[in-house]
Amino acid sequence: MKIGILGSGMVGQNLGAVLALGGHDVVLGTRSPDALDEKRGHGGQSLREWLGQAGSRARVATFREAAAHGEVVLNATDGQGSLNALRAAGAEQLRGKVLLDISNPLDFSKGMPPTLSICNDDSLGERIQAAFPDVRVVKTLNTTNTYIMGDPRQLAGGDHTIFVSGNDAEAKALAAGYLREWFGWQDIIDLGDITTARGAEMLLPVWLRLWSALGTPMFNFKVVR
């Protein structure tokens, strides 16, 4: 499948590699696609190193080219830059497509741990859907570490939960299928419309504190019922 990924940080690089190695045609979109030797994201890997890891089915390009390429597009940009990155990708390139929105509106400007720049009565997922009404936004994967996002079975055999939020039921069903087929997710809960992205994004503050308390980001929530 042709997949466009917006964002060349740790999340974009990791999911891009998982997808490319899984046989998909991946274009990773970034602001500066020519700066292949620049370190990207918290992982600190350059895009040249990433291309070596992800193999021949992976390319690096602009946000616009990545969006145009993808039959489905992943927003793996930093939350503070997501709307600008999507504008750079272009509404025309995104029109009618399923957009898996993985971003979180984390604001590091007031120190650590970050707060949310949007929350409670709004969410980044909603702002993206409002700014791009012809895009089929599905908020998902934002509630766990990127290595678990891309390979949930490495933790408790995959016995934990991921959420989807969105206004388009068919897009959510497609998204759930991608989560299962691409990554191996088993327990996928449809929270409801895109306003439920508020709750999913508001998991981040406890997530960040759990990272400190547990001393590892390799954990996830399971909704036991």
Added chain:
Amino acid sequence: MKIGILGSGMVGQNLGAVLALGGHDVVLGTRSPDALDEKRGHGGQSLREWLGQAGSRARVATFREAAAHGEVVLNATDGQGSLNALRAAGAEQLRGKVLLDISNPLDFSKGMPPTLSICNDDSLGERIQAAFPDVRVVKTLNTTNTYIMGDPRQLAGGDHTIFVSGNDAEAKALAAGYLREWFGWQDIIDLGDITTARGAEMLLPVWLRLWSALGTPMFNFKVVR
């Protein structure tokens, strides 16, 4: 043990009954202790009915009497009324005691689902600790349904998680012991100081949406690691 519970709604009534039936001396504090036939909380049970259920080890009294009675005190009041209820209980009656703060700052004034009246860069747990500096506040139990709070083993044999947040390490250790001994909690995660109550309280929005999505409030989060 002598336990004071502030709040006569569903949470106070249920935990009070569990504790009284477990052999503890429980005083349930309420604004209007004489109105025994008034329906209380979402459960709709009157305090006369509650007294019948909870048995001879349970009494109903004022907030002040409940706080004075308790060696440990539970704040099971509605989040919007918690600070006023604690003021009515009185700083003197609470001084030096462990206060298990179960409340959530849910604001129903803007419709359903409720938003949080405090969040992101503050929490109700912190406001209570700041208003009562001589009280050993431990935020806990606010992230699940009261029936699971009081009997976690009824869901997956108790294989799910509860959090504690607070500034006083000894108070948190005591609280964890109470959770284990009173109710049977097995997986108790210390998130850190009282500022981590932000994350615990910010679980409520996704909790409320999960209640809708799952059609039942009988679920809880497990931190899989």
